[in-house]
Amino acid sequence: MAAEERIPTNLRMLLILEVVGNSDTPLTPTEINAKLGLPKQTVHRLCSTLEAEGFLTRSTDGKRLCPARRLMDMSAGLVQSxxxxxxxxxxxxxxxxxxxxxxxxxxxxxxxxxxxxxxxxxxxxxxxxxxxxxxxxxxxxxxxxxxxxxxxxxxxxxxxxxxxxxxxxxxxxxxxxxxxxxxxxxxxxxxxxxxxxxxxxxxxxxxxxxxxxxxxxxxxxxxxxxxxxxxxxxxxxxxxxxxxxxxxxxxxx
Known part of the structure; x- marks a missing residue:
């Protein structure tokens, strides 16, 4: 069974955010996927969606992803909770x-x-x-x-x-x-x-x-x-x- 089939659709974005949030440095989609094992095109597509929605942003080199304001606000809310x-x-x-x-x-x-x-x-x-x-x-x-x-x-x-x-x-x-x-x-x-x-x-x-x-x-x-x-x-x-x-x-x- 493929990795994409093993991980429910509604969990994939959360898992990407979890990997990015637990990293000390920005990550490329390939580095993110090394921890998840999803199809390459799936990770790139989901990362693009998260970036477009304001949860992730590009680092200065334009290749790596790090938390954006919306994810930071959500994290602050969780800490408050x-x-x-x-x-x-x-x-x-x-x-x-x-x-x-x-x-x-x-x-x-x-x-x-x-x-x-x-x-x-x-x-x-x-x-x-x-x-x-x-x-x-x-x-x-x-x-x-x-x-x-x-x-x-x-x-x-x-x-x-x-x-x-x-x-x-x-x-x-x-x-x-x-x-x-x-x-x-x-x-x-x-x-x-x-x-x-x-x-x-x-x-x-x-x-x-x-x-x-x-x-x-x-x-x-x-x-x-x-x-x-x-x-x-x-x-x-x-x-x-x-x-x-x-x-x-x-x-x-």
């Missing part, structure tokens, strides 16, 4: 120090709630849900926080389309009871998972919103039920709400 991620993680660290349990930054995806960032507890007895974990909507505090943020009609339609399979004997398997809890969650501003996702785990989550109050993510804490009860988790909600306000400031300045 990474800075925001670092600051976001520091907010999670601060919240975790205060509640002394695992704290998670969770966002909705098509397959469930996705753990985007996490700070673990220093307790020896803890529950491992690493970054990258996907958990259900209907039986987690973060998922219920997201669903509660939806307008009532959209919320009902969303719940009616869920697979409400039980994870424990406390999981909501009725759309009606889940919708009742989501209405309460919306009113009080936080969600509780009382061993609904996992036996022996209790969690609390609050929404992170934009300045207009629109949901962006869930900020959650969880711990083992011998150490964390729904009541003790609720007692920590002001700490999570403070963290959510800090995250809003970071995300929206």
């Amino acid at each position: 990474n800075r925001d991620q670092i600051i976001r993680h520091q907010v999670l660290e601060n919240v975790a120090r205060q509640v002394r349990e695992a704290v998670n930054y969770v966002v909705p995806q098509e397959t469930g709630m996705h753990y985007l960032d996490r700070v673990d507890t220093d307790w020896a007895f803890r529950i491992q849900l690493p970054v990258g974990t996907n958990v259900p909507f209907h039986c987690t505090a973060s998922g219920k926080t997201y669903m509660a943020s939806l307008p009532p009609s959209a919320r009902k339609a969303f719940v009616m389309g869920l697979d409400l399979s039980p994870r424990t004997d406390k999981t909501h398997t009725s759309a009606l009871t889940l919708l009742e809890e989501l209405a309460l969650t919306r009113k009080r501003g936080y969600a509780i998972d009382n061993e609904e996702f996992m036996d022996g785990m209790v969690a609390l989550a609050v929404p992170v919103t934009d300045p207009q109050g629109r949901y962006i993510a869930s900020l959650a804490m969880h711990g083992p039920s011998p150490r964390v009860t729904p009541e003790s988790a609720i007692a920590e909600r002001s700490i999570l709400l403070g963290g959510a306000e800090q995250l809003q400031s970071i995300l929206f300045g």
Whole structure:
């Protein structure tokens, strides 16, 4: 199989930019291709496109390519984004120090709630849900926080389309009871998972919103039920709400 067939079309330009960005000196298309193994004419064509679009520019000899303003601006944006991620993680660290349990930054995806960032507890007895974990909507505090943020009609339609399979004997398997809890969650501003996702785990989550109050993510804490009860988790909600306000400031300045 030819190299051009092995590398998806939408990745070829990114790979060229990656090679140029990682080089200390400008490169000719032939030198770029030495690292990629694409057909010569393909690399020359893609390099010409990237040059025409302002991502690459010619060096003084007119033969070699180096980053142009548009690529430099994109790189600066990525650095800025990474800075925001670092600051976001520091907010999670601060919240975790205060509640002394695992704290998670969770966002909705098509397959469930996705753990985007996490700070673990220093307790020896803890529950491992690493970054990258996907958990259900209907039986987690973060998922219920997201669903509660939806307008009532959209919320009902969303719940009616869920697979409400039980994870424990406390999981909501009725759309009606889940919708009742989501209405309460919306009113009080936080969600509780009382061993609904996992036996022996209790969690609390609050929404992170934009300045207009629109949901962006869930900020959650969880711990083992011998150490964390729904009541003790609720007692920590002001700490999570403070963290959510800090995250809003970071995300929206």
